[in-house]
Amino acid sequence: MENRDFDVVVVGGGLVGCSLACALAPLGLAVGLVDAGIGPTPLAADPRKLALAAASLNALGRLGVLARLATPPTPIERLHVSREGDFGVLAVAARDVGRDAFGGVVLAGDLGAALQQAVAALPDLVSVRGTATAAGMADDDRRVLDVLGCIDDPGTSAAASVQRWRARLVVAADGTHSPLRAAAGIGVDTHDYGQTLIVTSVRMASAVPGMAYERLTSTGPCALLPMAGGRHGALMGVATDEADAVMALDDRAFAEAFQRRAGWRAGAVREVGSRSAWPLRRLVATSQVAERLVLVGNAAQTIHPIGAQGFNLGLRDALSLVDLLAETRSGGASDPGAAGLLSSYVERRCIDRAETLAFSDGLARVTASESPWHRLGRSLGFAAMNLDAGLRAGFVAGAMGFRGRVPTLARDVA
Numbered sequence: 375m376e377n378r379d380f381d382v383v384v385v386g387g388g389l390v391g392c393s394l395a396c397a398l399a400p401l402g403l404a405v406g407l408v409d410a411g412i413g414p415t416p417l418a419a420d421p422r423k424l425a426l427a428a429a430s431l432n433a434l435g436r437l438g439v440l441a442r443l444a445t446p447p448t449p450i451e452r453l454h455v456s457r458e459g460d461f462g463v464l465a466v467a468a469r470d471v472g473r474d475a476f477g478g479v480v481l482a483g484d485l486g487a488a489l490q491q492a493v494a495a496l497p498d499l500v501s502v503r504g505t506a507t508a509a510g511m512a513d514d515d516r517r518v519l520d521v522l523g524c525i526d527d528p529g530t531s532a533a534a535s536v537q538r539w540r541a542r543l544v545v546a547a548d549g550t551h552s553p554l555r556a557a558a559g560i561g562v563d564t565h566d567y568g569q570t571l572i573v574t575s576v577r578m579a580s581a582v583p584g585m586a587y588e589r590l591t592s593t594g595p596c597a598l599l600p601m602a603g604g605r606h607g608a609l610m611g612v613a614t615d616e617a618d619a620v621m622a623l624d625d626r627a628f629a630e631a632f633q634r635r636a637g638w639r640a641g642a643v644r645e646v647g648s649r650s651a652w653p654l655r656r657l658v659a660t661s662q663v664a665e666r667l668v669l670v671g672n673a674a675q676t677i678h679p680i681g682a683q684g685f686n687l688g689l690r691d692a693l694s695l696v697d698l699l700a701e702t703r704s705g706g707a708s709d710p711g712a713a714g715l716l717s718s719y720v721e722r723r724c725i726d727r728a729e730t731l732a733f734s735d736g737l738a739r740v741t742a743s744e745s746p747w748h749r750l751g752r753s754l755g756f757a758a759m760n761l762d763a764g765l766r767a768g769f770v771a772g773a774m775g776f777r778g779r780v781p782t783l784a785r786d787v788a
């Protein structure tokens with residue numbers, strides 16, 4: 375079996391793992407990336423529409439990823455949030471907080487393809503399509519992985535290649551079901567929201583350009599995200615036990631169901647695209663690190679998409695790790711998997727992670743509740759936000775990804 379030694383190995387080439395590989399490139403470390411291609415859907419064919427926070431756009435722009443998108447992000451210039459059956463709305467414009475946009479909307483498959491191109495253009499990265507399996511620690515204090523490479527040519531009769539990779543730091547960007555997290559014995563806290571998000575695209579008769587609409591309901595959000603060409607990314611939360619029936623509706627019946635949930639603020643639903651269904655569970659790893667191992671992205675925390683924070687948060691995990699690796703290298707230290715570096719990582723992610731988890735989970739649970747007390751609290755919350763510019767500014771700064779210590783590449787001025 376062939377042996378290869380690395381400073382850092384990234385397991386998982388989803389949106390977060392690929393972003394991490396790009397951000398690590400300037401550090402001059404020996405980096406390997408292995409991806410099994412077993413994400414929820416093939417990366418470049420992912421039909422979801424992702425809202426990228428301003429902080430993420432800063433970073434992806436600096437990494438040269440935005441320039442590779444087939445369609446540039448559609449700016450989110452205004453937000454309109456309401457709750458079915460409650461009083462009041464939250465309406466906020468980016469220009470009220472001194473910005474052109476809160477962020478932008480991309481097709482997830484377009485972002486995936488752009489990241490894969492950016493990764494393929496990294497001259498020093500060793501990238502393999504295959505499956506990594508944890509194989510313990512070596513005597514010289516490296517983490518060992520067995521990497522089973524896939525055969526891309528189905529006509530070949532050759533056996534798949536197996537390599538033994540040894541790394542001073544392994545980064546598990548291997549998604550919600552993270553095999554590396556399980557192999558390291560790290561536990562998870564989980565919660566099933568009992569909701570499924572149905573994702574599609576729609577054309578609306580009279581949506582305000584640049585406006586993102588979110589209508590919160592007892593079975594999750596119903597949202598419209600502005601897209602290129604006058605379309606909108608549309609998401610509709612339904613009770614999981616009703617999801618199959620809603621998926622089976624014909625387009626006309628689905629458009630009517632969507633209209634009932636979304637209301638008429640953006641006019642009539644004119645057209646709907648193909649649909650996909652995403653059951654929603656929260657999963658939070660009880661630790662983000664183990665010996666010479668860091669969890670990032672969905673492997674560390676998989677959150678409710680209600681606030682569009684999952685990838686944005688995972689990207690900041692990756693970028694914070696890169697900042698720490700760069701700082702320790704410029705300070706003369708050379709071990710990327712040193713215990714001190716890993717505990718600094720946990721400390722640095724503490725505020726952003728805790729606040730983003732609390733925001734997404736709190737919003738998902740409180741907005742689903744039909745209790746009269748929650749109704750009153752939500753209506754008062756909208757009113758307070760509309761009256762208090764400071765409260766509004768804090769809310770949008772968090773939603774734009776400026777929480778805690780913002781990673782260098784994600785700052786407005788790097």
Ligand SMILES: Cc1cc2nc3c(=O)[nH]c(=O)nc-3n(C[C@H](O)[C@H](O)[C@H](O)COP(=O)(O)OP(=O)(O)OC[C@H]3O[C@@H](n4cnc5c(N)ncnc54)[C@H](O)[C@@H]3O)c2cc1C
Nearest residue numbers: 386388389390410411412425506548549671672684685686
């Ligand atoms: C409906 C929906 C809408 C969303 N909308 C938004 C949004 O608007 N904004 C936002 O920021 N977030 C959003 N999210 C969240 C976002 O999609 C995820 O947080 C993000 O895609 C997670 O990326 P990841 O790279 O961490 O994990 P994944 O995408 O799961 O990637 C994991 C990778 O690891 C690989 N892998 C697994 N095991 C192995 C192994 N043993 N060896 C090698 N490779 C392996 C897999 O092949 C896969 O490519 C949404 C989520 C959902 C469900």
